[in-house]
Amino acid sequence: xxxxxxxxxxxxxxxxxxxxxxxxxxxxxxxxxxxxxxxxxxxxxxxxxxxxxxxxxxxxxxxxxxxxxxxxxxxxxxxxxxxxxxxxxxxxxxxxxxxxxxxxxxxxxxxxxxxxxxxxxxxxxxxxxxxxxxxxxxxxxxxxxxxxxxxxxxxxxxxxxxxxxxxxxxxxxxxxxxxxxxxxxxxxxxxxxxxxxxxxxxxxxxxxxxxxxxxxxxxxxxxxxxxxxxxxxxxxxxxxxxxxxxxxxxxxxxxxxxxxxxxxxxxxxxxxxxxxxxxxxxxxxxxxxxxxxxxxxxxxxxxxxxxxxxxxxxxxxxxxxxxxxxxxxxxxxxxxxxxxxxxxxxxxxxxxxxxxxxxxxxxxxxxxxxxxxxxxxxxxxxxxxxxxxxxxxxxxxxxxxxxxxxxxxxxxxxxxxxxxxxxxxxxxxxxxxxxxxxxxxxxxxxxxxxxxxxxxxxxxxxxxxxxxxxxxxxxxxxxxxxxxxxxx
Ligand SMILES: Cc1cc2nc3c(=O)[nH]c(=O)nc-3n(C[C@H](O)[C@H](O)[C@H](O)COP(=O)(O)OP(=O)(O)OC[C@H]3O[C@@H](n4cnc5c(N)ncnc54)[C@H](O)[C@@H]3O)c2cc1C
Ligand code: FES
Ligand code: FES
Numbered sequence: 001x002x003x004x005x006x007x008x009x010x011x012x013x014x015x016x017x018x019x020x021x022x023x024x025x026x027x028x029x030x031x032x033x034x035x036x037x038x039x040x041x042x043x044x045x046x047x048x049x050x051x052x053x054x055x056x057x058x059x060x061x062x063x064x065x066x067x068x069x070x071x072x073x074x075x076x077x078x079x080x081x082x083x084x085x086x087x088x089x090x091x092x093x094x095x096x097x098x099x100x101x102x103x104x105x106x107x108x109x110x111x112x113x114x115x116x117x118x119x120x121x122x123x124x125x126x127x128x129x130x131x132x133x134x135x136x137x138x139x140x141x142x143x144x145x146x147x148x149x150x151x152x153x154x155x156x157x158x159x160x161x162x163x164x165x166x167x168x169x170x171x172x173x174x175x176x177x178x179x180x181x182x183x184x185x186x187x188x189x190x191x192x193x194x195x196x197x198x199x200x201x202x203x204x205x206x207x208x209x210x211x212x213x214x215x216x217x218x219x220x221x222x223x224x225x226x227x228x229x230x231x232x233x234x235x236x237x238x239x240x241x242x243x244x245x246x247x248x249x250x251x252x253x254x255x256x257x258x259x260x261x262x263x264x265x266x267x268x269x270x271x272x273x274x275x276x277x278x279x280x281x282x283x284x285x286x287x288x289x290x291x292x293x294x295x296x297x298x299x300x301x302x303x304x305x306x307x308x309x310x311x312x313x314x315x316x317x318x319x320x321x322x323x324x325x326x327x328x329x330x331x332x333x334x335x336x337x338x339x340x341x342x343x344x345x346x347x348x349x350x351x352x353x354x355x356x357x358x359x360x361x362x363x364x365x366x367x368x369x370x371x372x373x374x375x376x377x378x379x380x381x382x383x384x385x386x387x388x389x390x391x392x393x394x395x396x397x398x399x400x401x402x403x404x405x406x407x408x409x410x411x412x413x414x415x416x417x418x419x420x421x422x423x424x425x426x427x428x429x430x431x432x433x434x435x436x437x438x439x440x441x442x443x444x445x446x447x448x449x450x451x452x453x454x455x456x457x458x459x460x461x462x463x464x465x466x467x468x469x470x471x472x473x474x475x476x477x478x479x480x481x482x483x484x485x486x487x488x
Contacts, residue, residue, distance in 0.1 A: 004188040007076060007199070010057070010083035010180050013173060021076055021192050023199040023241040024231045028052045028071035031086055039088035039116050040071055043145075045232045047073045047225060048380065050144030053117035053293055055124050057083030057170075059181040064174060066124045067269065067296035070143075073228025074297060075221060077243040080201045081184045083177055085170070087116040090123065097168060099126050102161035103154065110148040117144050121292065122158050127171070131164040142379040143291020190246065197239035201246040208247050209354060213329035216351030218242045222265055223297035225290065226306050244301075244354065260360045264301030271300050278362055279369040282316055288373055289313075291380045304337065305355040307347040307411070309447070310383050314341065314412035316371050317360060318404035319388035325357035332356065344410035366393050370468040374407075374460055376451070383407050384452035387464040391472060396427045403465065408444040408457055415443040418465065427473040437462045 006017040028045075031037045031054070043051035052071040056079070057064040064083060071086075090097040096104065099122040109115040118141060125132060125140045132140065137158040138151075146154065170177070190201040200218075202208040212220060218240035221227050230236045244250055250265035253274055260274055268286055272295070276283020289295055289303075289312050303313040304324065314337065322337045326349060337358070340348050349355070363369055371388040375381035386406035392399045401422040403415040421436035446457035 002186075002188045004190050005192055007080050007190060007192065007201075008184050009079040009081065010177060010184070012089055013176070013180075015180065015184065018076070019192065021199050023075075023077070023193070023197060024238055025076045026072055026228065026231065027054060027069075027074040027076060027079060027084065030076055031071060031088075037086055037088040040086050040120075041113055041116050042072060043113065043117075045072045046229050047290070047294060048143075048145070049114070050117040050121065050141075050291065050293060051114055053120040053144065054087075055085040055120050055127075056296070057085065057177065057181070059178060059185065062178060064170075064177045064181060066127045066170070068121045068124045068140075068143075068293045069297050070225075070228075070293045072232060073224055075224050075228065075231075075241065075243070077190075077199045077201050077221065077241055078224060078245060078297070080190055080243070080246060081181065083181060085120070085123070087119050090119065097123065099123055099157065099161045102157035106153040106156040106160065108149055108153040108157045114144060114146040114149075118146070118154055122162060124292075125158060125162045126168070127166050128162070129164055129166075132158065132162055134159065137162070139287065140292055143293045193240075199241050199243075201243045203246045203248070205247050205249050208242070208244060208250075209327050209329055212242055212354050213352045215240055215242070218352075220244060220305070220354065222299040222302040222305070223267060223294075225294050225298040226302065250301075250356070258362055260362065262300050262358045262360070264305075264355045264357060265299055266301065267297060267299050268295035275360070278320070278360060279371075281369055281371040282320075285312055285316060285371050285373050285386075288375075288379060288381075294380075300358060301355045304340070304358060305347075305349070307341055307345065309344065309409060309411050310386070310407045310451075311412065312373060312383055312386050312406065315386045315404040315406040316388040317358065318412060318414060319371070319390045319402045320360050320363075320369070321390070321402060322361070323359040324355065325359070326353050327356040328353040338404070338412075338414055341411035341413070363390070364392075366399075367391065368393060368472055370471060372464050372467070374452075374464070382451065385446075385457050385460045385464070386412075387461060387468075389465070389468045391422070391468075393427075393472075398422050398425045398427070405444065405461060407452070408446045408461055410447070413444070415440055415461075417442045425469075427469065430469075430473075433466065433469050437465050440465060 006019045041051040043049035047070045054071045055066040189207045192199045219238045221243045250263040252263040254261035303311045318338045368391045374385040390402045417439040421439045425432040446454040448454040
């Protein structure tokens, strides 16, 4: 298959080609410093405030899907084969875009610093093809901070403008944009640079695997919601960037009867409905990971690969007994996900080896799942404690259990002593739960940091196991705000 030496993406109806590229260039810097489009703002420069939100269009099922992303931590490599829409493109002072006009009409802007980001988040909602509820609008803008106007007028603007029927220039040009994006997806491998420094976006799985193996010092990038911050906040130099998102096979979702398989490049946004179908609690935690922007770029594979002790996915995936597939050059191997996390910052993955796929078994009829994310803020916050439980029931007794926690140790980790003590407990006899709940104190010596003290984490972990058992016993309805709570 052919190799290409220029990055290509669609912008204002035309294909932009870039032949010389700093691998660390962010889309925000490209827009502001190179294209000289200053509409997109820099606020936090770490994915937290949404001021830099742009829309990225991706070809899916023959149509262009627009998603909001944080340009400050999006690398140019990630634009290959996509469409970029920035706030400067939408309208001017004579003819505003419908979402801009609605913001004016509902007094949704004061200092205006956040406004370009809100406009772009609403632009993607405008193109979502649904008339959103107020809750969906709140979810949509959870990653956009406004410190002066307040959110009610902004939500009002979304209610009045996002009607499910788009009639703007992007709606009119949708077919042509889809054709242009389809033409860009020609299966060629992008490589700009040389052996000392490069941006690579392979389209072929073999190219990706062999390139990563040949350059074990390269930085593997999926959504860059971690890697982007290495550049903008840690000021690290990353001369070799290999983006995994160009390989179609890594975007595959195999929604099998017994197992859900997710390719390493599947984003949270793509995976969310499938994970929620395994259990609503999984969907609810995914809905609370970062923001719409973070979930549109960030991947489940990246969350596993980075080995963070406070990542939200690993505890849930470990409790569900997920299997990890890794690939190094031609060699592939699989391991239970829990064995991947060796120590703080150390995973069972050698340099140049790639996370390739994650298999998540579905629940059997006698299995019940619960997961809880404890963070200081409801939205857009990293967990202090993340707990996930899978109980196998025999009638009203727990036959066996898998319990996994994040934020309680140097790695995401199973609570093995509590699991042993859970075997045989009766859901009708709360006194029988005590030993398992207390065993958590033997399982973990929690970390102590600015998110939570060790004592708080230890107490919360015990409370969460009790909560799960109370809910299972039917003594209390779930009080989660999200999916299961609404259904209950
Ligand atoms: C504002 C904000 C909010 C966030 N909120 C949350 C949250 O609520 N919960 C949470 O868990 N996380 C959160 N995160 C962290 C981040 O979103 C996740 O860790 C995310 O899953 C990382 O995925 P990514 O695809 O962006 O990975 P990247 O940033 O691309 O990569 C992360 C790491 O994994 C490696 N990597 C990625 N893919 C592969 C692969 N296929 N093979 C080998 N190595 C690979 C990279 O080299 C890097 O070391 C947040 C981040 C931000 C910026
Ligand atoms: S500048 Fe704050 S999210 Fe990008
Ligand atoms: S209008 Fe000032 S931050 Fe939103």
